[in-house]
Amino acid sequence: MTTEVRINGRVVTPDGIIDGHVAIAGDRIVEVAAGDPGDGHWLLPGFVDIHNHGGGGHSFATGDPDSARRAAEFHLRHGTTTVLASLVSSPYELMREAVTAYAPLVADGVLAGIHFEGPYLSAARCGAQNPQYLRDPSIEELTELVALGGGAVRMVTIAPERAGALAAIEWLVEQGVVAAVGHTDATYEQTRTAIAAGARVATHLFNGMPPVHHREPGPVLALLGMPRVVVELIADGVHLHDGTLRFAAAAAGPGGAALITDAIDATGMADGAYELGGQAVTVTGGVARLTTDDGSPGAIAGSTLTMAAALRRAVRVGVPMVDAVRMAATTPAAAIGLGAQVGALAPGRRADLVELDADLAVRRVLRAGTWLATS
Incomplete structure (x- = not known):
């Protein structure tokens, strides 16, 4: 007994x-x-992080299973009991290698699945994504990756304005894979069309998207507060002003917002030089940015956030404790189809x-x- x-x-x-x-x-x-x-x-x-590139000096973005296991262990010690391994834009060969390497970790429960944040993204809104790998969505590529993973591929981020994007979104939904909208220069109308096709997650809302304009609302207002769409929010005080975090959390409601880390391998480590998707990253004061030749601030390159820190910040800016916990666990679990389990x-x-x-x-x-x- x-x-x-x-x-x-x-x-x-x-x-x-x-x-x-x-x-x-x-x-x-x-x-x-x-x-x-x-x-x-x-x-x-336990926290559920549906957008995470690594931590503790280890990365999910390289396709190395030992590194992935150690990154998951790092975040587990900080309260994240369910994590998606997020990869950045890369050559197709690396995508295949990562699925092959990570599928056993998903089967063992170390990872909840794989999230491809790219390469089917907008060049105009690529942020810290490596522009040399960006391309239009390929159902041929996705078919092989999903089959290779045997259920390990759980989410794919797509810019809906790219050629073939809507067909790819519809195909992903048919396979039971979550389609997310992100790193996009889409109009309000294009974004709503992607939602109609089945997209259900907004990849780090506001970041990698055009700013809101009262005559051109763009993807942010198409996604925020939309029934059945969960918007990811990076509560680190860098990606989002605290006022924006508070507003978005209220507008989406606890059932429509998910706290994420967007963490990279530098999380929990000292400031210094790192790498993401083949690009040099410099972390200063805990803020990760692409390294530039002239030393000027580059694009924000993920975060050094843990889910526990994200929860604390959300509560500190005024999100009620019950709502913040839903955003850190209940809502993201439901967004990736694990709501009945965790x-x-x-x-x-x-x-x-x-x-x-x-x-x-x-x-x-x-x-x-x-x-x-x-x-």
Whole structure:
């Protein structure tokens, strides 16, 4: 018989906060109930990061399975119990190699899946994506990648204005792969057409998109608050002003916004020189930018964010705790089709839990019923 273990604290559920306990049996949650809150530490579902390029000095973008495993382990120690391995624009050969390398990690539960952020993106809004690899969407490429992954490919970001984009979005949806809109120069109308074709995620809303104009609303207003579309928000104070974060969270609502890290290998590391998609990156003061010849600030190149830090910032700018937790776990889990398995402290879900102290710093992490060391 499996022994039941109770963890006491301030339990954050999608519906509210309960002073009580979460009961675990094996790798499942069996009960969430009011009672003795114990030391009153916060109990949250494990974070779900659907856009992450690496961390702890290790990268998902290279196709190296050992590096990918170590990057996942780094973020796991910081509370992320479910993570997509996001790759940047690259040659097709590297895309194939990455799927082959990462499919076993997905099968083992180390990764929740693979996210291709490119190469089917806009050259005008490529940001830190390597422009030499950008190209129109290819259903031929996608067919091979999806088949090769055997379910490992979970999300693909596409600029809807590129030739063949709508057909690719429709094809992805038919295969059960999430189609995301991002790094795009599309008009409002083109973006709405992509949504009609089945696109359901906005890749880091505002970033890699034209700014909002009252006569040319562009992709941001086409995506924000749209039913069934989840907008990704990078809550690091660099990609988004705190006022923008607060506004977008309110406009999308907790069921329509997902906190993400967009983290790179420099996360948790010292300032210095790094690399992303074949391009040099310089991290200064924790901010990652493409390295330029003249030393001027280059394009923002991902972040050095953890999901725990993103949650703290969201709460600090005024997002209610329950809503922030939904944005950090429940909503992103649902966005990638894992809402019935992870993302909430509820009976039947996998026993993924993050315990935070009064300052919202990570104290302990539980994944599939097992406590892990934190750093």
